[in-house]
Amino acid sequence: MLEIKNLHVKLADEDKQILKGLTLTVPKGEVHAIMGPNGSGKSTLSYVIAGRDGYEVTEGDILWNGESILEMAPDERAAKGVFLAFQYPMEIPGVAGLTFLRTAVNAVRKKRGQDEMTTPGFMKYVKEQAAKLNIDFEMLKRPVNVGFSGGEKKRSEILQMAMLEPTLCVLDETDSGLDIDALKIVSDGVNALRSPDRATLVITHYQRLLNHIVPDKVHVLADGRIQKTGGKELALELEKSGYAGYTGKAA
Amino acid sequence: MNVAIPKTKAEQSLSEAFEANAAKLPGSAAVQAARATAIGAFNKLGLPHRRVEEWKYTDLRVNLKDALPPAVSDAALVTAADLAGALGGLAGLDATRIVFVNGSFRAELSDGAAIRGLEVQPLSRALTAAQDKVAEGLMRTSGPEGDATIALNTAFMTDGAIVRVADGATLAKPLLMVFATAGAAAQLTSVRNIIATGDGSAATVIEAHVVLDGAAASGQTNALTELTVGQSATLAHVKIAAGSGKSVHLANWNVSLGRDATYRGFQYTSGQALARNQINAVYAGVGGKLDLSGAYLVRGTEHVDTTLVIDHAVPQCESRELFKGVLDDRGRGVFQGKIIVRPDAQKTDGKQMAQALMLSPDAEFDSKPELEIYADDVVCGHGTTSAELDADLLFYCMSRGIPENEARALLIESFIGEALDKVEHDGLREALSRSANAWLSAAKG
Numbered sequence: 001m002l003e004i005k006n007l008h009v010k011l012a013d014e015d016k017q018i019l020k021g022l023t024l025t026v027p028k029g030e031v032h033a034i035m036g037p038n039g040s041g042k043s044t045l046s047y048v049i050a051g052r053d054g055y056e057v058t059e060g061d062i063l064w065n066g067e068s069i070l071e072m073a074p075d076e077r078a079a080k081g082v083f084l085a086f087q088y089p090m091e092i093p094g095v096a097g098l099t100f101l102r103t104a105v106n107a108v109r110k111k112r113g114q115d116e117m118t119t120p121g122f123m124k125y126v127k128e129q130a131a132k133l134n135i136d137f138e139m140l141k142r143p144v145n146v147g148f149s150g151g152e153k154k155r156s157e158i159l160q161m162a163m164l165e166p167t168l169c170v171l172d173e174t175d176s177g178l179d180i181d182a183l184k185i186v187s188d189g190v191n192a193l194r195s196p197d198r199a200t201l202v203i204t205h206y207q208r209l210l211n212h213i214v215p216d217k218v219h220v221l222a223d224g225r226i227q228k229t230g231g232k233e234l235a236l237e238l239e240k241s242g243y244a245g246y247t248g249k250a251a
Numbered sequence: 252m253n254v255a256i257p258k259t260k261a262e263q264s265l266s267e268a269f270e271a272n273a274a275k276l277p278g279s280a281a282v283q284a285a286r287a288t289a290i291g292a293f294n295k296l297g298l299p300h301r302r303v304e305e306w307k308y309t310d311l312r313v314n315l316k317d318a319l320p321p322a323v324s325d326a327a328l329v330t331a332a333d334l335a336g337a338l339g340g341l342a343g344l345d346a347t348r349i350v351f352v353n354g355s356f357r358a359e360l361s362d363g364a365a366i367r368g369l370e371v372q373p374l375s376r377a378l379t380a381a382q383d384k385v386a387e388g389l390m391r392t393s394g395p396e397g398d399a400t401i402a403l404n405t406a407f408m409t410d411g412a413i414v415r416v417a418d419g420a421t422l423a424k425p426l427l428m429v430f431a432t433a434g435a436a437a438q439l440t441s442v443r444n445i446i447a448t449g450d451g452s453a454a455t456v457i458e459a460h461v462v463l464d465g466a467a468a469s470g471q472t473n474a475l476t477e478l479t480v481g482q483s484a485t486l487a488h489v490k491i492a493a494g495s496g497k498s499v500h501l502a503n504w505n506v507s508l509g510r511d512a513t514y515r516g517f518q519y520t521s522g523q524a525l526a527r528n529q530i531n532a533v534y535a536g537v538g539g540k541l542d543l544s545g546a547y548l549v550r551g552t553e554h555v556d557t558t559l560v561i562d563h564a565v566p567q568c569e570s571r572e573l574f575k576g577v578l579d580d581r582g583r584g585v586f587q588g589k590i591i592v593r594p595d596a597q598k599t600d601g602k603q604m605a606q607a608l609m610l611s612p613d614a615e616f617d618s619k620p621e622l623e624i625y626a627d628d629v630v631c632g633h634g635t636t637s638a639e640l641d642a643d644l645l646f647y648c649m650s651r652g653i654p655e656n657e658a659r660a661l662l663i664e665s666f667i668g669e670a671l672d673k674v675e676h677d678g679l680r681e682a683l684s685r686s687a688n689a690w691l692s693a694a695k696g
Contacts, residue, residue, distance in 0.1 A: 074646060
């Protein structure tokens, strides 16, 4: 279970408060969506969960399975099952996709006390997962994300997610830059990972992703706090009326 | 106004060492005369210092404090196993070997079998056995006049390889020239190679400068390679200078490309307290293609300088340069790349890139690209970058579970990988990649 308690976050080198007492619980087996206007703190929340530098938690805590993760380095969090699918996945020139995946998978397995994957075992697994996401295997021999289209980058993120077998998935604006076909492939990939052992947090500005990844709950984030929580119908409501009621100004 | 600058201790010892050892250096009377002329030139020049434009960032008067006694003859006991240890990843390479220890040819460590189209012989034999005129010819270089490192090489060189690849020959295996430093006494080893490839030939030549386990760490090497690439010939040339961390490496490559020739040169440098890699390349015929690249790894107070002069003397030639340095601690990287395009060298196509990855705020990178273009129909460009490891990329890798030290190593490898990819020979590229990885792992320890 993910428990975010009264989280206050400011930028580390600027006096700017972004999250102002955010409280949220996502039990295992559930998919929650966070929707909110631009600048509401959605991406900040995802980065703070994953452990990116540049943010300072001034109050509150983030617990994953009852344990605070705030003091953990990003790689330790990954070993504990935390995965962030980036809004803008990074390009790593000079590192082949397969090398990157294998390094990551084995690093995580080692820390989880599992055996490292053998080369044939790894290759078989990658091929299966890549095929599910409609990723050309040849693409994985190229440097990570270099020269990939927006849709290819997002699919590559979901492939990494599938390979690392996280138990907490955070998807930051995974729908941005996707056409309808890519949206379907990515959503299918995420849905395939739905399981009673896994908690998922889908961060999005638009409702359309939630047609494909149907959430158990929807939270509205505005001005650094959860303003409202409801069922999947809340997303449709937001699509109609916008965020204006939550920000005090027209969105 | 000429003011006599007092000689440094190193300059003084080099002059004295020559007088003391001249009679023991190999070669006929004509060769000895050429050596005497060279040391005379050096005595006038002295070690280059920062007021000499080409040596602005690498002041040998300051950085080369002690000159070591020259290696003259060698009796160090070296076994094939010792050599394999020092060669590391290169040891398993399927290649034709010629081995020199402390600047002396070692037949027992070299391959004796004849290879069709390849002729290799030790320079020392040629200097001694050839007629005076021939031997004297072997002493000449095509390098820049007035270069102290070249003058010192002529004065002190003891051996090296004379390599000829026949017209039309394609060598199946690379030629691996090994220059090993051995023995407890630190010396100045001076070697010269003369490589000429025939028209339409294809060959790969590797120069590996290595330090044997247990050898004096602070050895100095002065290595000069003269290369003439035949018409329509392809030559891949790779130099590996993997030092002890205290060694000094001064190297010159003087390259002449024939009509439509292709020359691919790569230099890997690590563990050198002080290294200066000079490459002087000139096109002797139209249509030549030159591709120079390199990777160097620097830590502590090490200093690696790459200085290139590419002379587009004739039209329709192409040059590409890509040099990448990884600089840690207080290490310093220097890149100087001069491209000269002569008035009638139309349709010249030159591109140059020098990049440094700064792992420490105290590291320094000095880059001086120079384009001297006298023709009007040319495409020439250069670029320099220096950057730290990308914090966002580091976070991205770590968020995938990769520990920080592994993530850093992965990103550093990715940085130099682009340069290593220029090495076309698979086994050689992998050996270089392993050396680089070993260097990176040592950084963690």
